Amino acid sequence: MTDALITLDAVNKWFGKLHVLRDVNLSVAAGEVVVVIGPSGSGKSTLCRSINRLETIDSGTITFDGRPLPAEGRALARLRADVGMVFQSFNLFAHKTILDNVTLGPTKVRRQSTADARAYGMELLERVGIADQAGKHPAQLSGGQQQRAAIARALAMRPKAMLFDEPTSALDPEMVGEVLEVMTGLAKGGMTMIVVTHEMGFARHAADRVVFMADGQIVEQAPPAEFFAQPRTERARDFLGKVLSH
Numbered sequence: 001m002t003d004a005l006i007t008l009d010a011v012n013k014w015f016g017k018l019h020v021l022r023d024v025n026l027s028v029a030a031g032e033v034v035v036v037i038g039p040s041g042s043g044k045s046t047l048c049r050s051i052n053r054l055e056t057i058d059s060g061t062i063t064f065d066g067r068p069l070p071a072e073g074r075a076l077a078r079l080r081a082d083v084g085m086v087f088q089s090f091n092l093f094a095h096k097t098i099l100d101n102v103t104l105g106p107t108k109v110r111r112q113s114t115a116d117a118r119a120y121g122m123e124l125l126e127r128v129g130i131a132d133q134a135g136k137h138p139a140q141l142s143g144g145q146q147q148r149a150a151i152a153r154a155l156a157m158r159p160k161a162m163l164f165d166e167p168t169s170a171l172d173p174e175m176v177g178e179v180l181e182v183m184t185g186l187a188k189g190g191m192t193m194i195v196v197t198h199e200m201g202f203a204r205h206a207a208d209r210v211v212f213m214a215d216g217q218i219v220e221q222a223p224p225a226e227f228f229a230q231p232r233t234e235r236a237r238d239f240l241g242k243v244l245s246h
C-alpha cells in the first residue's frame with residue numbers, strides 16, 4: 001500500500017436484513033478529494049459514518065492512517081478529532097457562541113489552552129469568512145454562515161481528513177456557493193476529503209475522483225472529467241441524466 005490515509009477493505013454492513021454496504025473497497029490517498037454520488041438509499045451516508053465509527057461494520061476492515069479504527073475510549077475520541085465531519089444539519093451548540101463552538105473540542109479533547117484555541121479559532125473563522133460573527137449564537141446566523149461555522153469547528157481539531165455528508169442540501173440556494181467556496185479552498189489546500197454531494201459543479205472542479213454508489217456498492221469510479229464525459233454503466237448514466245437535468 002502506498003500513501004493511503006483511509007482504506008476500506010471488503011466492508012459489509014447490514015441494518016437488520018438490509019445489506020447497505022456490500023463488499024466496499026475504497027482507498028483514499030492523503031490529499032485526495034473524493035466525491036461520492038449516487039441515488040438516495042445507496043449507502044453514501046453509511047459509508048461516511050462508518051469511517052469515523054458513528055456506525056459499526058459487520059465485516060471487512062477500515063483503516064485510518066495505517067491503523068484499524070479504534071472501537072472505544074480515548075483512541076476513538078482521537079479518531080473523531082482526526083476525521084472531521086460536517087453534516088447536512090449544522091449541529092452547532094445552540095447556547096454557545098460561534099467562537100465557543102469552535103474552541104470547545106480543542107480545549108476539551110486536544111487539551112489546548114483557551115488562549116491558543118481562541119486565537120486559532122478566530123483564524124479559522126476568518127478563513128471561512130465569518131470572523132465578525134464570532135460572538136453571536138448559531139440562531140443569529142444564516143444557514144450558510146452556520147455551516148461555515150461547523151466547518152471551522154471541525155478544522156479547529158486540526159483533522160487529517162474531512163468528511164462532508166451533503167453539507168449544502170439544507171441550505172437556501174443563495175447560500176450554497178459560499179459553503180462550496182470554503183470547501184474548494186480546503187480541497188486546493190491539500191485537505192484529504194470525502195464529500196457526499198449532489199453539487200455536480202463541485203465534483204467536476206474540486207474532485208480528484210468521483211465514486212458512484214448504488215445499492216450499497218461502488219459501481220464505478222473515475223476522475224471527474226472521465227466520469228462525466230463517459231460514465232461506463234447504465235446506472236451511472238441514468239443517475240447523471242436525472243441530476244444534471246435540473
Ligand SMILES: Nc1ncnc2c1ncn2[C@@H]1O[C@H](COP(=O)(O)OP(=O)(O)OP(=O)(O)O)[C@@H](O)[C@H]1O
Nearest residue numbers: 015016018020038039040041042043044045046047
Ligand atoms: N439507522 C438505520 N437503521 C435502519 N436502516 C437504515 C439506517 N440508516 C440508514 N438505513 C438504510 O440504509 C440504506 C442506506 O442509507 P444511507 O443513509 O447510507 O443512504 P444514502 O445514500 O446516504 O441516501 P440519501 O441520499 O437519501 O442520503 C437505506 O435503505 C436506509 O433506509
Ligand SMILES: [Mg+2]
Nearest residue numbers: 044045046165
Ligand atoms: Mg445520506
